[in-house]
Amino acid sequence: MLENLIEKMKKEYIDGFFISNPYNVHYISGFREKFAYALITEKGKYILTDGRHKEIASKTTKGFEIIDWQQKKNKLKQAVDEIIKKEGVKRLGFEAEHLTYKKFTELYDMVDAEITPVIGLVEQLRVVKTDEEIENLRKASQINDRVFERLLKNIKVGKTEKEISALCNYYVRLEGGDTQISENIFLTGSRSSQIMASPSDRKIEEGDLLLINYGASYNGYLTDFSRTVVVGKEPTPKQREAYEVVKEAQMAAIKAIKAGVLAKEPFYASEKVFKDTGYRKYHYEG
Known part of the structure; x- marks a missing residue:
């Protein structure tokens, strides 16, 4: 898994990757905590969390160095800067779809490396x-x-x-x-x-x-x-009719789900059932 991530990092021309999405941190490391971060380089793997979670982080991860960023004078940004200096990182990627602007500016001002946004790097691995x-x-x-x-x-x-x-x-x-x-x-x-x-x-x-x-x-x-x-009682004819329409639409969508089809195809399959039965205005997109 990490080998594949590092290969993707090379294609993005980054030699360090700061992961802030907790779902991606969990996927990469096995550690699940809302305010945890991971930093990946070609040779180093780090989990950045606070002292309350160090023990569980050490027990649920393998091969990761656990860093207590709360112990740093300048907190998270100092912890990140120390790691990239230790690892010699020149270009640090961050998750553009998750990292807040405030966190980005803090890293940009503190970290001694080029900071660059990347999109969907871990998510590409999570697809399969x-x-x-x-x-x-x-x-x-x-x-x-x-x-x-x-x-x-x-x-x-x-x-x-x-x-x-x-x-x-x-x-x-x-x-x-x-x-x-x-x-x-x-x-x-x-x-x-x-x-x-x-x-x-x-x-x-x-x-x-x-x-x-x-x-x-x-x-x-x-x-x-x-x-x-x-x-409390048997459904009315109208309730049963609505239920059957939804069930038919669901079955149509399931039937349309196959490897290689676009995600919109099952939607259109279910929508057609609603159109044919006069319930189209109740067919919501989510």
Whole structure:
């Protein structure tokens, strides 16, 4: 993995690479922490974090030198400058899509090297998943299934969206998911059309459509899981019709997914189903 990254660095004419996106830091090193950084050169590998995380960083990485940047007088920028001087870095790349302008100016003013933006260097490696990554995603998806089975036993008339949301978080942890959970979505009745709203104190009423959307994370690999259920009674003809349209569109999109096709092709396949059934105005892009 690192060998491939270094080859890509050479093609960008950089001999040092400062990684600030925490997902990319995790991918490269195995260390998962929001405020951690990595610096890669041809001969050196460094994790820059603070003292609270040094122990876990040393246990979850292999071959990386752990630097406590909080101990430096000028903090992160001094830590970076010391490394590039030690490694003889002349041209330091940074993640243009992630590093803030403030951090960039700090590095530019402090670091004794040419600072140059690069785009998608680690992401190009992440496109093709390793067997380990696929297994992480599989386990996260299996957690989703088990959580859904638990939720079905507790989704009842009178429960609030927030109550079901809290249960979901609890069940994800109980089933082995990561403790860092992104906000889930539970929207009932007329609120179910809002799609991306946060759970509220609204209570579930008999016959409501309940929109469910959450995603377990396992070893930092996040999934997405969405279902819609009718609570307390059989669905009405209109509810069933809408459900069947969405299901047909989903199947059309899945059928269109093949190696080599553009990502927009599955979208157009699902959109066609909505057009043919008169529901086009409800077909959202996300």
